[in-house]
Amino acid sequence: MFSPDSDGRRKLLMDRSAPGRVGTTMPPLDVPEQALPPADMLRADLDMPEVSEAELVRYFSQISQFNFSIDHNFYPLGSCTMKYNPKLNDEMAGLPGMAEIHPRQPAPTVQGALKLMHELQGLLAEITGMAGASLAPMAGAEGELTGMLMIRAYHLARGDTKRTAALIPDSAHGTNPASAAMAGYDVVTLPTDANGNTDLDALRAAVGDDIAGFMLTQPSTLGLFDTNITEVIRIVHDAGGLLYGDGANLNALLGRVKPGDLGFDVVHSNLHKTFTQPHGGGGPGAGAVMVNDRLLPFLPSPVVERRTDADGNESYDLASPPQTIGKMGAFHGNFGALVRAYSYIRTLGDSGVNAVSEDAVVNANYVLSQLKDLYDLPYDRTCMHEVVFSARNLKRDYGVSALDVAKRLIDYGVHPPTMYFPLIVEEALMIEPTETESRETLDQFIGVMRRIAQEARDNPALLRDAPHDTPNTRLDEAAAARRPNLRWRPQ
Ligand SMILES: Cc1ncc(COP(=O)(O)O)c(C=O)c1O
Known part of the structure; x- marks a missing residue:
């Protein structure tokens, strides 16, 4: 309840800093004291966060929640086979x-x-x-x-x-x-x-x-x-x-x-x-x-x-x-x-290894069969372990892109599928459920995808502004990849 500031902004470690607060206790010096390096090698103005251990743990625990993993929820990222890792x-x-x-x-x-x-x-x-x-x-x-x-x-x-x-x-x-x-x-x-x-x-x-x-x-x-x-x-x-x-x-x-x-x-x-x-x-x-x-x-x-x-x-x-x-x-x-x-x-043995491919293929075809009336299927054939839909019908009819569908899925707690790949499929949404998902999870996902198609019709703006409930919403993904900002620097 205290984690974001009152304006809803997430607190950085620096925002939690208070002068003189420490989270560690150094043991007494038990080796001969050494002289510091020459003064011109020291940074007098190094502005480091000063936080208690509890604040530090909260900070890292909170940012660890910003990541999505297969241990959190369904992760149908096509071509990446995000199956549960035992x-x-x-x-x-x-x-x-x-x-x-x-x-x-x-x-x-x-x-x-x-x-x-x-x-x-x-x-x-x-x-x-x-x-x-x-x-x-x-x-x-x-x-x-x-x-x-x-x-x-x-x-x-x-x-x-x-x-x-x-x-x-x-x-x-x-x-x-x-x-x-x-x-x-x-x-x-x-x-x-x-x-x-x-x-x-x-x-x-x-x-x-x-x-x-x-x-x-x-x-x-x-x-x-x-x-x-x-x-x-x-x-x-x-x-x-x-x-x-x-x-x-x-x-x-x-x-x-x-x-x-x-x-x-x-x-x-x-x-x-x-x-x-x-x-x-x-x-x-x-x-x-x-x-x-x-x-x-x-x-x-x-x-x-x-x-x-x-x-x-x-x-x-x-x-x-x-x-x-x-x-x-x-x-x-x-x-x-x-x-x-x-x-x-x-662990799987021969029969388990066989079951992997069978279940992976059955799961993908189940998703295919339940969504093909709402999302275009460029190659209408029995698929293997993944199915590639196209959101071109949503784009044509409601101005909603594959990216918008993918971002809206985040609001429902599902990792987006692979988008815009393979390159030969316009507005591609590549869904790979893997064999480790249950019928119930697949039905929930199918329900969400059907609801999103309905939202595209009724309220396309909802999809274009998605996700609505994450620390960051739409990023400049090219800049994030090419000019990543990975370090905190003092202002
Ligand atoms: C079809 C295909 N080939 C090759 C690769 C490359 O594999 P890696 O990411 O391990 O380098 C991928 C990765 O997603 C892939 O989907």
């Missing part, structure tokens, strides 16, 4: 044998950790139908770069130097063209056909001996399974190119379809999405890459190998594949994320 995984990652080891420790002292990594490599290879895996990349985007560097190394090792371009569909996540360009490739964009699949005619026209590979997201960022996939892969392989699978949407395929069986040569998995890891706001993540036999020798180093001595004793060690592209980071991946992914897969 606390058990955090507990496993916090075990002393996991959290208190150092990447420079000699292998014999960290056998358990190496064994976990080795088993995770095997589990991911099995889930994706590939021959091997590297856990080194620390984000999906880094997995993409790793994959494209391996494709490059593969062609060059065969003396095939003509391949200078990579094909990427117009629905792709922005990191795909960025990764291809960072790996040294020109990007050739392919159109999506009227059904939301790869346009086969355009693909046939684009392939040639200058194409290193095709980066395809399956299911696509439209939430659709590309039903042309076998033909796509045949066309690219016949032209000597390789298939890169962006596995960010692996949640839809788990236990049902293996990218390796489809013919992909390399696929990354956003472990932080599919295999749980509290993520968002830029991290932390893990973007393991899985490869078929062709690319196995090029995996980044290190990979974890199991060795068996003459007496049959097993041990684990770090190794470098014969034609490795080298290291993708300082050590061997984001270990905490790897432990969580391992714990999640082991």
Whole structure:
């Protein structure tokens, strides 16, 4: 009740300051007193908040509430797979044998950790139908770069130097063209056909001996399974190119379809999405890459190998594949994320892993079926783990945009869906419920979305000014990203 000022303004830490108030007690000096640095190195005018411990705790507790997380409420942020992250995984990652080891420790002292990594490599290879895996990349985007560097190394090792371009569909996540360009490739964009699949005619026209590979997201960022996939892969392989699978949407395929069986040569998995890891706001993540036999020798180093001595004793060690592209980071991946992914897969077991994709797909199709009468559905097909609506009908009829709908959802305590992506869908609202939500939560969300569509008709201003109940309302998001103001400075 005392937290905001009487004018409703939130109190900053500085506003709580009173001269001479302290929140800590320093212990008595028990070391020889040292002289201060020279006066010209001291800042006499440093204006620091002086607050009691209670005020400090209140301040941080209040600002911690400004964040939204999956532990607060429903978080249908499409393409980001904001599923509930079981606390058990955090507990496993916090075990002393996991959290208190150092990447420079000699292998014999960290056998358990190496064994976990080795088993995770095997589990991911099995889930994706590939021959091997590297856990080194620390984000999906880094997995993409790793994959494209391996494709490059593969062609060059065969003396095939003509391949200078990579094909990427117009629905792709922005990191795909960025990764291809960072790996040294020109990007050739392919159109999506009227059904939301790869346009086969355009693909046939684009392939040639200058194409290193095709980066395809399956299911696509439209939430659709590309039903042309076998033909796509045949066309690219016949032209000597390789298939890169962006596995960010692996949640839809788990236990049902293996990218390796489809013919992909390399696929990354956003472990932080599919295999749980509290993520968002830029991290932390893990973007393991899985490869078929062709690319196995090029995996980044290190990979974890199991060795068996003459007496049959097993041990684990770090190794470098014969034609490795080298290291993708300082050590061997984001270990905490790897432990969580391992714990999640082991906890689920085979049947649990299958249930993930089934429930994720059923949930998304339930949302689709309950909202398609009010929100435009550009590709009216059964979707996979997410559904992409368009608010273009609300924009046309009432001047209400996808952004307005998303901001209004905040007033109802729901995290906005992904907006304006994929770029080929006008006023896109990309909703990914994930498998961890109950029927009741989905019904509440559907109710809210239906109510918002009604509000758009009856009172569009309510949506255009939303959110109404947050510390900040509409931010200049470009300025917030490009010129973030992260420090308090004295006036
Ligand atoms: C389809 C797709 N590909 C790649 C990425 C990149 O993954 P990351 O954010 O872990 O770098 C994302 C992230 O949202 C994505 O949705």
